[in-house]
Amino acid sequence: MRTSPVWSPEQYGTYADERGRPFADLVRRVGAEDPRTVVDLGCGPGTLTATLLDRWPTATIHGVDSSPEMIAAAEQLRAEPAVADRLTFEVADLRDWSPAPGSIDVIVSNATLQWVPEQLDLLAGFVRVLKPGGWLAIQIPGNGDAPSHAILRELASSPPYAGYAADKSLRPDVPGPADYVEALSAEGCSVDAWETTYNHLLAGENAVLEWVKGTGARPVLQSLPDDLRARFEAEYGERLAAAYPRREYGTLLPFRRIFAVAHKTPSEAGR
Known part of the structure; x- marks a missing residue:
């Protein structure tokens, strides 16, 4: 049975500008001019x-996330009728997401x-549901060797x-840029893949702790009993x-990220 942490939109929103910059950089490389259907996985x-x-004023935008808490927060963005007509959200695991082949213009996964x-195994399915000429854009953190994660693994072990964490x-x-090039080229796409290290300058007390509490450290913190969670957070924060x-x-906070943008050529319509 698949399980996942209970994500906090409020904690995740800490340092929203810094978290949003890679998304903007990713989308900027997507060459779709007038897509009708865009999905954010x-x-x-x-x-x-x-x-x-x-970014795409004539498109319908559909967001998919496995966290009911995140989707509940996202639904609040649909308060304006003009937005509600074009912006929809769904609770679903992207591993089970399976729209009709050739039905989506752009897929973004940030x-x-x-x-x-098994993410590389999923790419063929993502390409399959794209229309001929469609686009797939992916960004993932590539900072698993950073002190923030090394300390987390050492302390949790x-x-x-x-016993809990x-x-x-x-x-x-995680794959590197070359892995994405190989996997997506095999599906008949032209691929642009790269990596960037952002040097985020964060404000606030123990800023990196506040950053990772919303993302990488959250599964660990939620696995601990209340008494141990406070102790762990104090040690980790120190x-x-x-x-x-x-x-x-x-x-x-230096933060490495990996990007891949794939363009499905019209000749691959039968894939």
Whole structure:
């Protein structure tokens, strides 16, 4: 049975501008001029999904996320009737998402597929549901070796936390740009893949702790009993503060991300 953490739209929204920059950089590389149907797989609270309304003014935008909490937050964006006609959301696991072949113009998946060990195996299915000439755009974090994650794994695997959290700190190995080029080229796509390290300058006290509490550390924190969770967070926060010291100008968080944009050629309509 598949299980996932209960995600917090509020915590995830911390440092929203920094989290949103890779999404904008990803979408900027999609060459679709007048798509009719755009899907955001792993849409989260929908804030970034809604920006696609302006990017493609004639398109219907549909967000998919496995978290009911995230979709509940996203639904609030549909309050205006003009927006509600073009913006929809659905609770679903992207591994089970299966629209009709050749029915989607653009698929975007931002900071989601890193949670899916078999993500490369899913790419053929994503390409299959694209219309001829459609686009698939993917961005995932590639910072698994960063101190934020190394400290998390080490602490979660030590007493007294290991019995609850050791397996929750593990992440699948993520593909690199060349892996995406190989997998998507095999599906008849032209592929643009690259990586970027953002140097985020974060404000606030123990800023990196607040960042990871909304994403990578959340499965670990939720796996712990209440008494251990507070202790873990204090220890983790202390070690993060040492690894990412706060300066007068803020806290610097280097963050590597991996991108791939694939264009399905019209000749691949039969795939």
